Amino acid sequence: MKLASKGRWHAILILISILASLIPIAFASADLNSSQRTIAVNVSPGDAYAIMQNSSGSVIIDVRTPQEYQSGHLKGATNLDYYSNGFLDSLKPLDKNSTYIVYCRRGIRGGATLEMMKALGFKRVYNILGGLTLWAQEGMPMIGKVI
Numbered sequence: 001m002k003l004a005s006k007g008r009w010h011a012i013l014i015l016i017s018i019l020a021s022l023i024p025i026a027f028a029s030a031d032l033n034s035s036q037r038t039i040a041v042n043v044s045p046g047d048a049y050a051i052m053q054n055s056s057g058s059v060i061i062d063v064r065t066p067q068e069y070q071s072g073h074l075k076g077a078t079n080l081d082y083y084s085n086g087f088l089d090s091l092k093p094l095d096k097n098s099t100y101i102v103y104c105r106r107g108i109r110g111g112a113t114l115e116m117m118k119a120l121g122f123k124r125v126y127n128i129l130g131g132l133t134l135w136a137q138e139g140m141p142m143i144g145k146v147i
Contacts, residue, residue, distance in 0.1 A: 037123075038118060038121075038122070038123055038124075038125075039123065039124045039125070039126075040114050040115070040117065040118035040122070040124075040125045040126075041114075041125075041126060041127070042107070042111060042114070042126075042127045042128075042129045043126045043127070043128060043129060044128075044129055044130075044134075045128055045129075045130065045134055045135040045138050045140050046138065046140075047126075048101050048103075048126055048128045048135075049140055051099065051101060051126055052101060055099045057098060057099065058098070058099040058100070058101055059078065059094070059098050059099065059100050059101070060074050060076055060077040060078065060100075060101045060102075060103075061077065061078055061079075061080055061100060061101070061102045061103075061113070062074065062077040062078065062079045062080070062102075062103060062104070062132075063080055063081070063082040063087075063102055063103070063104045063109045063110055063113050064079070064081070064082070064104050064105055064109070064132075065081050065082075065083060066079060066081060067147075068105060068147055070144075071144050071145060071146070071147040072132070072136075072142055072143060072144025072145040072146050072147070073132070073142065073143055073144065074103070074132070074135070074141075074142055074143070075141065075142070075143055077103075082104065082109040082112070082113060088116060091113075091116060091117060091120060092120060094122070096120070096121050096122045096123060097123050097124075098124070099124040099126075100117065100122060100124065100125045100126065101126045101127075101128065102114060102117070102125065102126070102127050102128070103127065103128040103131050103132055103135070104131045104132070105131045105132055105133055105146065106130065106131040106133050106134075107127065107128065107129050107130050107131040107134075108131075110127040110128060110131055111127050113127065114126075114127040132146045133146050
């Protein structure tokens, strides 16, 4: 019985040493993946504003209709109409490594756009929760007004 017990402990020690040798490999892979991971999240208007201020070259996309966009929008926003037939095709050629902030009137179309962009392989996409309506209610800067 003692001999079998010694063999079991020996096997356990070998297994532990093998697992211990794999730990640095696992962490190296995690570090590699963290720099390439996708960030696709909903953010508050205040957080979105901070991202705009701190991320040079961030792209702002308004996914409302052209009529909604004309009434009021964020400074520098590009209008890509979520309801247009070519909406998905208009997203595909965009630089997947840029930082994008998307919004609509209340956050629904923006949230759907966030998921589309995530599926297309975009690395950093933020949707403004509550859309332009909450943005305006919080007194954040914009051009025009929300309709």
